[in-house]
Structures are given as structure tokens and as C-alpha cells.
Amino acid sequence: MRRILVVGAGQSGLQLALGLQAKGYEVTLMSNRTADEIRTGRVMSTQCMFDTALQHERDLGINFWEQQAPKIEGLGVSVAAPDGSRPIDWLGRLKGYAQSVDQRVKMSGWLDTFAQRGGQLVIHGASVADLDYFSRTYDLVLIAAGKGELVSMFGRDAARSPYDAPQRALAVSYVHGLGPRPEHPETEAVRCNLVPGVGELFVMPTLTTSGRADILFWEGVPGGPLDVFNGVKDPAEHLALTLGLMEKYTPWEYARATKVELTDAGGTLAGRYAPVVRNPIGRLPGGGLVLGVADVVVANDPITGQGSNSASKCAASYLSSILMHGDNPFDEAWMKATFDKYWFTTGKPVTQWTNAMLGVPPEHVLNLIGAAGQLQPVANRFANGFDNPADFDAYFYDPEDAADYLAEVASSVPAPAPASGASAVGASSAE
Known part of the structure; x- marks a missing residue:
């Protein structure tokens, strides 16, 4: 039985750990938080997942919330004019529905499932020194924790990373009480509202800890009028800022948001990060090698909503590569080939499209x-x-x-x- 260590309990780390576990691998999963800490903590993302990514969860039988989560059947685009009108407003129909499940719900549930199925769960924020020790006792170490010290092991790939600074300031609010879009009241949809030169507002239905909700997600050009959330700690102030900006720049969305309230005290999130592609292989001080997973090695801006989708696709791709490798050593050549397979099928097209959407559209x-x-x-x-x-x-x-x-x-x-x-x-x- 091959022994694999997965560090990080997000979409990719947990999906990969559960997939390997189901195939008979001896899997250890390291998480810096317990399931309860995740469940009762702050929201972590917006995570709208489309049909292909959802199918990877179905294939593993871990689509536990598919019946409860809203089925998103369309994706609409609106473009704001300076006078508050919408010169462009349309709704595209998805071939297969999308869904968003609050990662507090999903990751805590998957973490419990992993432990219930006999997986070894270690609650510990891993350091490079820890991994140097652990790497000697595992056949493969996978790093799926996209923040903190461990990321420093993976050098920036300058040729694939055109940006060295954040391209958007991000602000998320989970709310109850949002009304439907009057044009399509019967259709659950992601709404992409483009405000030229200012930023974007995304609105999407989700399943959260308190049931069905909606996500209001501003992406602001740094230094612009939407870049006002830095340092805001009070959730009520965060929501008030969100709504004030909606009233000014997307009045058609504000009109259905006049009665919203936050789902919970942890229902807001703000931050920014520079999009980056990193070298996929990390070298430990003792000479051991580790392989980066998902946003550890390919982290795109969420303007195209690809983070959780890419994480799911990366986990599925890596799982396939591990299974096909059999009893052979997980050496540097295999690690490179495994990443390249993911990069050329998913990482590269997502990165190209996302970077194009961040720029001024031609x-x-x-x-x-x-x-x-x-x-x-x-x-x-x-x-x-x-x-x-x-x-x-x-x-x-x-x-x-x-x-x-x-x-x-x-x-x-x-x-x-x-x-x-x-x-x-x-x-x-x-x-």
C-alpha cells in the first residue's frame, strides 16, 4: 500500500485525499483547522462550480449537497453605462447546471468523511521543516495549501506570470433576502455586471450554513472607487459599503437588494492577491521533492470564477496520473509530467482567459x-x-x-x- 501525504484541506486537497482513499492508498491529510473550526469560521470564497468540475465530485460519490444547493442554469452579462443604464444585458443558458456550496459546509463535511472512512487526519499547520521530516516516510507529498510558508518552496514562473501585483481588490458578502431579477425571475443564474474602468459585480446563488443564500462579490480596480474595503473589520460596515456601491454603479442589482442582511457574522471576506503561476516542484532542505497542487502552482484572479473549478480539475488530473503510475517512484520526471498534463488541459486555457478579462477589452x-x-x-x-x-x-x-x-x-x-x-x-x- 502506497503512502501519500496531502497538505491542505481545500477543494483540491480534500477531493484528492478522498479519491486516493477510495482507491486503497494510505492517505494522511494535514489541515490547519478542524472541521468545526472551518464550519464556524469565516467564508473563504465564492466557489461557483460548473458541470465538468461537479462531475468530478459525482464520480467520487462526494456530491453530498447536490440536491440542496440551488441549480444555476444561466450566466448573464450586464454592462453599466455612466448614467446607470444597461446598454448590454443578456442571459446565456448553461448546458449543465452549476452550483455553489459554501466551502465552510463542503470542506468541513469532507473532512469529517475522510476521518470517518479511516483516513489519518493531522490538525497542524505544516512548516517546511515538518515536511522535511515527513517526506522520508511517504512515497509522495502533495502541497495543496495555497497560502503561507509552504508556497515559498515553489518559485514564480515569470514567463507564465504577466502580473506582479494584484489586479483587483476583492470584497464578498453572503446575504439572505435578495430578490429575483425581474427579467428572468424563474431562472437561477450567475450575474456578471461589468462597470468599465471601475470593476465588476458578481451575484450568484449559493448554499451556506443557514440554507439558500446569495453572494454579492465586488472586484474593484486597485486604487479605484471600489477599493474601499481594506481595513474594514465590521461585517455590517462591509455590507453597507457593498450596497452603496451597488446603488451607484449597478442600480438594477441594488433594486433587488434593499432588504438583504448578512447570513452570519462570518459572511464577509475582503482581500487581494497577485495572479501567479509557480514552478510545480518544491525542493526540501533535505533533498526531498514535493508536488504543488491547484492554486499553489496556478493562482488566477477570480474574475472568471475558475478557482474551485480548476482545483477540482487539478485534483482529478493528479488522481489519474497517480493511479496510472502504479508502483513506480514518484520522481521529478513524473512530477513534471503530472503538472504539465494539468497545465496544458486546464491551467493554461484558464490563465489565458482570465488574464485577458483583467485587461481593457479590445x-x-x-x-x-x-x-x-x-x-x-x-x-x-x-x-x-x-x-x-x-x-x-x-x-x-x-x-x-x-x-x-x-x-x-x-x-x-x-x-x-x-x-x-x-x-x-x-x-x-x-x-
Whole structure:
């Protein structure tokens, strides 16, 4: 029986530990918090997961909350104009539903499950010195803790990391009492509200510790009008700031938020980090090697909602590579090949798309977003790109590809008379 140590109890670490455990591996999991501490702590993310990532959980039989969590069937994009109007507003339909389960619910539940199934659980914040000792007794050490001292073992890959500073200031509020969007009151959807030059507001349904809720998530350009949450400790003040900014920049979302209240005292989160790709292999002082997992090695800004999706896909990819490796040693060549497989199938397309969305959108992207309001197939394809970001390579990055795609769709779909169109988006972007 091969012995594997997983450090970190987030989406990737727990999914991987449970998957290895189910395949008969002797797994030790290190977490810096108990299940109860996670359950009663502060929210950790927004974690909207799309169909492919959810399927990895189904495959392992750990989709414990699928029946309770809201089924998200659409993804909408709205673009704000300076006068508070929406020149662009559309809803794309997802092929398979997405879901968001508060990580306090999921990670505490999975941690309990791992222990109940006989896994060795160590509650300890691991240091490099600890790992130097442990690495001698395990066949493989996986680092899935994306913050703290351990990350320093993995050097920044400058060629794959165009940013060296945070590109957004992040502020999250979990709330009860949000009303439906009147245009589609029957559809659970993620709403992406773009405020050119200022930032983005994402609104999404979730399952939290107190049942169904909604997440209000501002991403602000650093130094801009949304960058006001740093140092705010009082949850009520955090929510008041969130709502005030919604009233000013996205009044259509504020209109359904006038009666919201926080789900709990731990229902807010604020921070920022620089997107980064790191070298996947860490070398311990004693010469042992460890392999980085998910956001330890590929950490993107949450503007495209890919964090938990990428973590799930990374765990599934690594699990497959471990199982296929059999009894062979987990050496440096295997570690590199294992990461490369994940990078080229998931990490690279997600990183390319996310970095593109962080920048000022070029004209052809504005045209695509505008056209999606007139051509439903374009809206649907853009929405489903959140599940499969590799699809954007076919039409999103190159102006000629985008023009060819729009011409092809327009010729096959009878379009209504044009309304505001892409020019309206361009005008709002120029403000």
C-alpha cells in the first residue's frame, strides 16, 4: 500500500485525499483547522462550480449537497453605462447546471468523511521543516495549501506570470433576502455586471450554513472607487459599503437588494492577491521533492470564477496520473509530467482567459459581448466557456476568428433589429 501525504484541506486537497482513499492508498491529510473550526469560521470564497468540475465530485460519490444547493442554469452579462443604464444585458443558458456550496459546509463535511472512512487526519499547520521530516516516510507529498510558508518552496514562473501585483481588490458578502431579477425571475443564474474602468459585480446563488443564500462579490480596480474595503473589520460596515456601491454603479442589482442582511457574522471576506503561476516542484532542505497542487502552482484572479473549478480539475488530473503510475517512484520526471498534463488541459486555457478579462477589452471582444445580446447562440457559448475555457481559443482572442464566428452565427440565426449593440459597450468603456 502506497503512502501519500496531502497538505491542505481545500477543494483540491480534500477531493484528492478522498479519491486516493477510495482507491486503497494510505492517505494522511494535514489541515490547519478542524472541521468545526472551518464550519464556524469565516467564508473563504465564492466557489461557483460548473458541470465538468461537479462531475468530478459525482464520480467520487462526494456530491453530498447536490440536491440542496440551488441549480444555476444561466450566466448573464450586464454592462453599466455612466448614467446607470444597461446598454448590454443578456442571459446565456448553461448546458449543465452549476452550483455553489459554501466551502465552510463542503470542506468541513469532507473532512469529517475522510476521518470517518479511516483516513489519518493531522490538525497542524505544516512548516517546511515538518515536511522535511515527513517526506522520508511517504512515497509522495502533495502541497495543496495555497497560502503561507509552504508556497515559498515553489518559485514564480515569470514567463507564465504577466502580473506582479494584484489586479483587483476583492470584497464578498453572503446575504439572505435578495430578490429575483425581474427579467428572468424563474431562472437561477450567475450575474456578471461589468462597470468599465471601475470593476465588476458578481451575484450568484449559493448554499451556506443557514440554507439558500446569495453572494454579492465586488472586484474593484486597485486604487479605484471600489477599493474601499481594506481595513474594514465590521461585517455590517462591509455590507453597507457593498450596497452603496451597488446603488451607484449597478442600480438594477441594488433594486433587488434593499432588504438583504448578512447570513452570519462570518459572511464577509475582503482581500487581494497577485495572479501567479509557480514552478510545480518544491525542493526540501533535505533533498526531498514535493508536488504543488491547484492554486499553489496556478493562482488566477477570480474574475472568471475558475478557482474551485480548476482545483477540482487539478485534483482529478493528479488522481489519474497517480493511479496510472502504479508502483513506480514518484520522481521529478513524473512530477513534471503530472503538472504539465494539468497545465496544458486546464491551467493554461484558464490563465489565458482570465488574464485577458483583467485587461481593457479590445474592440473585437466588445463586439462579441454586444452581439451576445442579439444572438442567443453567442450568449450560450460565452456562458458555457466558464465550464470549458479552452473553447475561447476558437473565437475569443483573435479579431478575425471573432468576426468569422459572428458572421457564421448571424447567417444561421434570424436576428431581431439591432438595439444598442456593441457600439454602446464601446461608448461605456471609453468613459
